[in-house]
Amino acid sequence: MTLFADILSAVFERRARREVSDSKEDGRPLEEMALALVKATGETSGLVLAQEILDRYELLENDEKLAFFAHLAHSMNIDPEAVRNSLEVYEREVSKCSYRAFAAAAEPPRQEFIRRLNMVPGATGALVNIRSDLLRLGKKDPALQALDLDFRHLFASWFNRGFLVLRPISWESPAHILEKIIAYEAVHAIESWEDLRRRLEPSDRRCFAFFHPSMPDEPLIFVEVALTQGIPSSVQNLLAEERAAMLASEADTAVFYSISNCQSGLASISFGNSLIKQVASDLSTELKGLETFATLSPIPNLTKWLDASGLTYGADHNENMRAAAAYYLLNAKAQNGLPFDPVARFHLGNGAIVHDVHANADTSEKGRQQSGGAMVNYLYDLGQVEQNHEKFVTTHEVPATQEVKDLAGSVALPANEKG
DSSP: HHHHHHHHHHHHHHHHHHHHHSSOOOSHHHHHHHHHHHHHHOHHHHHHHHHHHHHHHHHHOHHHHHHHHHHHHHSSSHHHHHHHHHHHHHOOOHHHHEEEEEEHSSSOHHOOOOHTTTTTTTTHHHHHHHHHHHHHHOOOOOOHHHHHHHHOOOOHHHHHHHGEEEEOTTTTTTTTHHHHHHHOOOOSOOOOOHHHHHHHSSTTTTEEEBBBTBBTTTTTTTEEEEEEESOOOOOHHTTTTTTTOOOOOGGOEEEEEEEEEOOOTTTTOOOOOHHHHHHHHHHHHOTOOOEEEOOOEOOHHHHHHHHTTTTOTTTOHHHHHHHHHHHHHHOOTTSSSBBOOOOHHHHHTOOOOOEEEEEESOOHHHHHHHHOOOOOEEEEEETTTHHHHHHHHHHHOOOOOHHHHHHHHHOOOOTTTOO
16 A cells, blocks of 8 residues: 555656646746745645746845845734734633634744645755755844744754654765765865765764655765774874774774764754664664764864963863863853853753863864864763753753863863853
């Protein structure tokens, strides 16, 4: 029955694509077409209209895209009076009818507009790109930020973990996927195909990515894993050209040394927690000798914060650098009380603890610029991640080993320190 359903689905999808491609251009202004799409009652006519909107959007210049977003934000917003009136009716009499009326009034028409665009085969990726434009162009406009909440609300459902597919990436994966791994690597740049081979082909290396069924050729997020004996303290050693690969069966540690989000249009839609848990589970099943799961992570805002704090440190004095990094990770907080460092927020929010910090761990130009070469290990104790997560989100206290706490305690900051 599943195969038969898939065949029928494919037939109807091809038919829909043919009808869309055979249709004549609408010609109305894009804003008028958007409203017409929300009101459309015919499935085929709606698909035709949605496809033309997506096609025409692709041709817009930035100022035209911004104007279109402004139309969605203002002209397709909720009607406050309708919301108030329907809420009053619901408060007087709680019923299916009154609740339906209130829910309809409280949802802006632009949400239904986005849903109907997504009915076009292959439209999900286009909508992710549209949100990327919205984030890029509308970051200073409160109304466009409100519009983005509608995208986030819908994407949180469409990209639910239950829909995502975890796929291993190997040297034998299709070339177009490997090209995207090179392009999307955001932590440690992949300089060449040979560099990529060193990260994928050896027996002690792994790579995994989440994909969505509607975007089968586009990785959403991927993680690169090194299988090691013990927790490493240098990414240069981990990625060295001349290093000798070990047998995967000899490893006792899985190190997540690079996690890259691939789609800017999916910012704030979190897959990372699920990715790490699933990869750890799969590796534990495959390799019974694995006992430790940790990261070797960058500290991207360390030098920026140190400069702002007035703290001086010597790049040649490793213990000073380690102490400064430890203090920063445990004490530098944003106004909301969460760690200032985005990578720390990610891993601590997923239930990890700060295990150790290292000087001269990333001697690349980028590593020197962002953290003076320092890196950090976050440790994932799979039996404690849920408790660690709950405590962190409740108290914002940064969990760390005693060694890291002692290092942080050795730092004396100037009186004008800025957190």
